Amino acid sequence: MNPEADTLTTGDGRTALVMRRRFAHPPAAVWAAVTEPAQLAQWFPSEVTVELKPGGAMGFHFPGDDGPGMTGRVTDAEEPRVFAFEWGEDHLRWEITPEGEGSLLTLTHTFGDRFGGASFASGWHLCLTALGQILDSEPVDVDADKGDLHEAYLEQFDLGGGEIQGTTVRFERQLLRPAEAVWAELAAGRPVAEGSAVPSGFTAPRFEQGSVTQAREPELLAYRASTGELVRWEFGAGTGHGARLVLTVDGMDPRQAREAWHERIEHLAARLLELASA
Template identity: 65%
Template sequence: MNPHSDTLTTSDGRNALRMERRLAHPPEEVWSAITDPAQLGRWFPSEVTVELRPGGAMTFTMPGVSDVAMTGTVTDAEEPRLFAFTWGEDHLRWEITPDGDGSLLTLVHTFGDRFGGASFASGWHLCLTALSQLLDGEPPAVERDTGELHEAYLEQFDLGRGVVQDTPDGRQIRFERQLVRPAGTVWAELTSGDEPAVGGPAPAGFTAQEVPGGPVTEVRPPSVLAYRWHPEGTVRWELGVGTGHGARLVLTQTCPQGCDTDAALDAWHDRIEQLAARLLAD
């Protein structure tokens, strides 16, 4: 199962994660494993009920995670080649084609949150490994990703880059990145035990080489820190809810006229990747 064959594409605000796996089993066996709730529950990330027909209702329940079941609708059910359904706002399409004495299984997961792409890919990678084990007659036994697989997909899909945006208040640099540790752990790494206060200096962890620190203007541990790096410019770090692995970082820097946005983009990219590497090592 080679993750380098997996792709992530974006069009009209929607993202399509495509993953192909060759399975040493005929399409009929694969079909049963991806549509029978008893088998689904052994490798899929939730317990599922399904009315196996186009328009049929589905529910997705994660025991111990939420008491509220998510719902979906079957969009395609063509035994033994195509099973597709909605899951909340996402769409999953499973296509099975004969491949010698086995099958080629293609998953296309369509979703809105581009920066969750590495989380989805690493999660499906483990699920598909468990599916293969189940088909081989083995008890599915896949260790949880501690972050390495997520970070490999994030690099492969180039999800760590920032952008320069034009806003009513001027130009702004923006980074959004999924991290692999919770907000409290990230905050501790950024502050190094030196808790910031409004009016005081921004801790070095929140600064970058091309962006000097300045007085803190807002602080709400472990979620928000903002400071003024220039008389007309601010930096803001926000750590919010992410996609399974940890906190979602959104970093913005307002850029007054004359600001070197290219240098700032490079500096922040380096700083965030250093942070991500430290979190992974810890």
């Protein structure tokens, strides 16, 4: 990974991931690799059809998926410097700059889901590795990420620290396992019902005692701690890596709550990484 070259910035409700990679190939070769459907099919996440002009139509189809796939629109096509397009609600911009006999490729991916940034970065990291192999006329040989790359980007982009919103602390984190597997890990195989004691996996230091107020496996568990704080775990759809966790804690000194629950979530994430890598 190239930490100094990969950045995640947020503004106006949108997030921009910027990734830069250098290749020992002229801009014309890189341009062909990022615009020609036959070459894109070897490294891009989906099969692509494209009308290569501003306003041109694009189609995206993932191998093995039924249905028509997604559509997009070309926003920029300036050979061999800039190729940009809309993909659903996202925007991707590829800029190619000459550097000696080679090129600098800059990808700017703009999207709305800030907490999906680590998933997008780890995915593009592997895609750009495959692109480099294609440009070098080598067979594509890229191992799928078992979670280490995803978690490294999550730490690099500081996406797991939690946010204080008044008296509430809110964590949102992309996990590496589906909701059913995360729930099983937290509940340790025990049934969870309203009014029952809270399984220890759903607790953190200073929040060990309490009773369940809501339970809907594997989507929601809420409980009122014995000291009065309300803790709420929610698991929803994520980016394809696993479930999206949203954890909120209300009623405690938010700085203390953030510290306690950050440690608990990091422990959970490490355990899920072990399971994903097994």
